[in-house]
Amino acid sequence: MKAVLRFVFWLIICELVVIVxxxxxxxxxxxxxxxxxxxxxxxxxxxxxxxxxxxxxxxPISLILESFSSSFFAAGSLAFFFSLLIVxxxxxxxxxxxxGFVVLLSSTLGMILFHVFYFLFSNAIxxxxxxxxxxxxGDFFKESAWEISFTSLFITTIYVLLLxxxxxxxxxxxxxxxxx
Amino acid sequence: MTGINNKKKVVxxxxxxxxxxxxxxxxxxxxxRRGLRTVVVPVSSFLHKSGNQIKxxxxxxxxxxxxxxxxxxxxxxxxxxxxxESKVLILExxxxxxxxQLNFKEKKSIQSVGAYVIGxxxxxxxxxxxxxAGIEKGIKVNQPVITGDGILIGKIxxxxxxxxxxxxxxxxxxxxxxxxxxxxxxxxxxxxxxxLSVHMNFIPRNETILNGDKIVTSGMENEIPKGxxxxxxxAVKNELYQPFQQAIIVPSADLSKIYLVSVLLxx
Numbered sequence: 001m002k003a004v005l006r007f008v009f010w011l012i013i014c015e016l017v018v019i020v021x022x023x024x025x026x027x028x029x030x031x032x033x034x035x036x037x038x039x040x041x042x043x044x045x046x047x048x049x050x051x052x053x054x055x056x057x058x059x060p061i062s063l064i065l066e067s068f069s070s071s072f073f074a075a076g077s078l079a080f081f082f083s084l085l086i087v088x089x090x091x092x093x094x095x096x097x098x099x100g101f102v103v104l105l106s107s108t109l110g111m112i113l114f115h116v117f118y119f120l121f122s123n124a125i126x127x128x129x130x131x132x133x134x135x136x137x138g139d140f141f142k143e144s145a146w147e148i149s150f151t152s153l154f155i156t157t158i159y160v161l162l163l164x165x166x167x168x169x170x171x172x173x174x175x176x177x178x179x180x
Numbered sequence: 181m182t183g184i185n186n187k188k189k190v191v192x193x194x195x196x197x198x199x200x201x202x203x204x205x206x207x208x209x210x211x212x213r214r215g216l217r218t219v220v221v222p223v224s225s226f227l228h229k230s231g232n233q234i235k236x237x238x239x240x241x242x243x244x245x246x247x248x249x250x251x252x253x254x255x256x257x258x259x260x261x262x263x264x265e266s267k268v269l270i271l272e273x274x275x276x277x278x279x280x281q282l283n284f285k286e287k288k289s290i291q292s293v294g295a296y297v298i299g300x301x302x303x304x305x306x307x308x309x310x311x312x313a314g315i316e317k318g319i320k321v322n323q324p325v326i327t328g329d330g331i332l333i334g335k336i337x338x339x340x341x342x343x344x345x346x347x348x349x350x351x352x353x354x355x356x357x358x359x360x361x362x363x364x365x366x367x368x369x370x371x372x373x374x375x376l377s378v379h380m381n382f383i384p385r386n387e388t389i390l391n392g393d394k395i396v397t398s399g400m401e402n403e404i405p406k407g408x409x410x411x412x413x414x415a416v417k418n419e420l421y422q423p424f425q426q427a428i429i430v431p432s433a434d435l436s437k438i439y440l441v442s443v444l445l446x447x
Contacts, residue, residue, distance in 0.1 A: 068300075069345075
């Protein structure tokens with residue numbers, strides 16, 4: 001019963017994340033409407049919880065997003081998966097300090113990797129379906145640059161704010177001190 | 181030990197994921213997608229409508245000078261259009277007479293399906309609208325989508341049971357065979373540019389096109405009938421070393437504020 005409730009809870013969270021993304025697309029002016037809130041959510045969850053929990057959530061989110069995208073289901077979800085996996089490897093093996101600067105750097109790298117993988121996978125599917133290979137030209141780089149910079153800054157800001165609450169207002173520190 | 185467990189979990193996830201891709205390819209995940217969409221689609225439709233209303237309200241209050249300038253321009257254009265309407269009426273009557281004399285059969289009018297726009301595409305690199313009409317209403321891929329009286333805004337690219345995706349004419353992957361309403365009847369291809377511009381390419385260099393010339397569909401594509409208005413030419417690029425001319429087009433419809441469309445059931 002607890003597992004079922006947990007499953008339903010995470011499904012509702014996935015739906016809410018997609019709804020927030022639509023809110024950003026429809027209400028924010030250009031270029032702020034380019035923030036990729038789904039990547040923000042997955043990346044922050046990735047840092048504060050476990051790798052496995054985060055990558056399982058990619059499946060329901062991708063299934064919902066697929067109805068609102070012209071690309072194939074696998075392209076976006078595989079891009080999320082591999083970009084988060086590589087960034088996770090770097091965060092837990094090399095950049096272990098998890099300071100705000102490291103989060104900014106890793107989120108920027110994660111977004112760049114996401115775009116690269118998305119471009120590769122969606123074009124691989126186009127080629128497999130005998131469609132044209134789409135080369136990125138002109139404004140593609142400008143729009144991607146806006147998206148990467150705003151998303152990374154947004155992640156870093158939220159991370160720094162959450163860290164203050166997580167450390168300062170975490171009651172477990174009080175209990176640990178009392179036990180001593 | 182923890183590292184090995186994590187690696188096993190990641191490999192397990194990847195295998196489950198690949199299996200899901202196959203299930204999705206065969207359509208076995210459609211009921212799951214439909215279930216997940218039932219919550220998201222009404223909310224996205226409400227957000228899209230509210231977003232458009234806010235943008236309209238903002239532009240009403242912020243652009244008063246431009247509003248009055250556009251208003252006076254509209255007034256002068258409507259006067260010249262009244263004259264053109266009368267000319268068109270005369271030409272239509274002549275056409276009917278000629279067809280009768282040549283025993284032409286009347287063309288059946290194309291059926292259309294109305295739909296509301298319930299959201300935009302989630303990817304920023306693509307300019308896509310989601311409409312609340314799908315296979316159930318007879319919609320198929322490559323059917324043209326219009327707004328107003330016949331202004332082409334895009335084509336259907338993906339169809340589900342209840343919703344469809346429309347690729348707008350300013351999307352990078354959009355290509356439409358078009359003709360300019362000038363004395364040469366210049367043919368070309370209207371292509372989008374990542375939502376920021378619409379160009380007409382492959383216009384022969386020896387043909388004269390001018391700013392303000394209207395661009396309509398040429399009818400050379402099977403599913404798109406001739407005569408759907410696309411836009412008007414705003415600038416022309418004619419360079420000596422290029423084999424073709426290029427024109428920048430201003431679409432006749434405001435592609436950022438569309439909420440009601442019609443899909444022409446041409447195939």
